[in-house]
Every structure is written in C-alpha cells, then in structure tokens.
Amino acid sequence: RAHTRVIAVLKNEGPDNIDTANGKVIVELGPVADRVNDALKQRGITLFPDTGQGDSPQFVLLDSEQLRKAQRAVDLLDKLAVVLPIVTVAFLAIAVFLSPRRRRTVLRAGLGIAFAMALILIAFNLGRSFYLDALPSDVSEGAAASVYDQLLGFLRTSLRAGFALGIVVALGAWLLGPGAVARRI
Numbered sequence: 001r002a003h004t005r006v007i008a009v010l011k012n013e014g015p016d017n018i019d020t021a022n023g024k025v026i027v028e029l030g031p032v033a034d035r036v037n038d039a040l041k042q043r044g045i046t047l048f049p050d051t052g053q054g055d056s057p058q059f060v061l062l063d064s065e066q067l068r069k070a071q072r073a074v075d076l077l078d079k080l081a082v083v084l085p086i087v088t089v090a091f092l093a094i095a096v097f098l099s100p101r102r103r104r105t106v107l108r109a110g111l112g113i114a115f116a117m118a119l120i121l122i123a124f125n126l127g128r129s130f131y132l133d134a135l136p137s138d139v140s141e142g143a144a145a146s147v148y149d150q151l152l153g154f155l156r157t158s159l160r161a162g163f164a165l166g167i168v169v170a171l172g173a174w175l176l177g178p179g180a181v182a183r184r185i
Helices: 002-011 029-042 065-098 102-133 141-175 180-184
Strands: 024-028 058-063
Touching (some): 002 141, 024 029, 065 102, 102 141
Antiparallel strands (some): 024 058
C-alpha cells in the first residue's frame, strides 16, 4: 500500500481531496469536514452548519523542491519507459544482423546485459547504505529502510529477471557454439 501511495504522489494521482502537484502535498479539508458533519448529523448532532461548495480550507502537508524534481523525473521516466526498451532491442537486433560472428555477438550481449543488471543491483545496495547513513538520528532507521526497500522492490525484481535472462541468453549462445565442451553438453 505504501508503494502505491508514493507512486500516486509522484504521479499526482491521489484521491480527490489531495493535490500533489508542483512538489506540494495539499489536503483539501472541505470533503473531510462534510463527512464528519454528515456522521454527526446521523447521530443527531446538528451544531455545525453545512460547509457548502465554496472555497475549501487547505492544509499543506509538504512543500519540497526535491518532490518537484522527483515528480519531473517520474514523468520523464514514464515517457521513456516504452521507448527505451524498444530502442535497446532494435539496436541489439541491428548489432547481431551486422555482425560477422552473430553467435559471439549474442553471447557478449547476454553477458553485457547480465553485467549491467548486476552493477545496477550493487549500486542500489550501496545507495541503500548511503541513504540510511545520511538519515538524521531522530529518524527510525527500520522505517526508512522499509520505505527504500518498498520503493525499489519491483525494480529489484525486474533487474534480477534481466540478469537471469542475460545469463540464459549467453549460456544458450555458448551451447550453440563450436567448442568441444558445448558440443558434448
């Protein structure tokens, strides 16, 4: 649930009474006051007038330039999320097509993909250490670690899958090769 809510904040897709645009998290208090007033009326308490549909009071929970930057980065990554894999696969296909030694090119591409995925996973683990070490002393390290792990959980799983795919492709290319060991296998 935390991951879903963080993504909603980064994509400005929160509930109707929460606005997360431009690096601010603003809660519209009017709908909350209306719900509380309705609940009180159902119990027979009619001390408070209806809030009406006028300007709703707002409460700014967060105003951060880092959130603005993160929202812009998420927006850019959303736009590139479809284009980059297609371009990568197209370049890989072109490289294999133009290569005089196609099997070796596929083998090296598989190893390169696995190596890149491993480097990114190592960078995430190092980033987690730096992140936790940079926290102020009054912040719960366990909670901060859980947030970090939750945010990157799906990405880590995808990177592990990419690593495994690279190894399988490289292994397949090697097994199809002319080597004595590959022929015996």
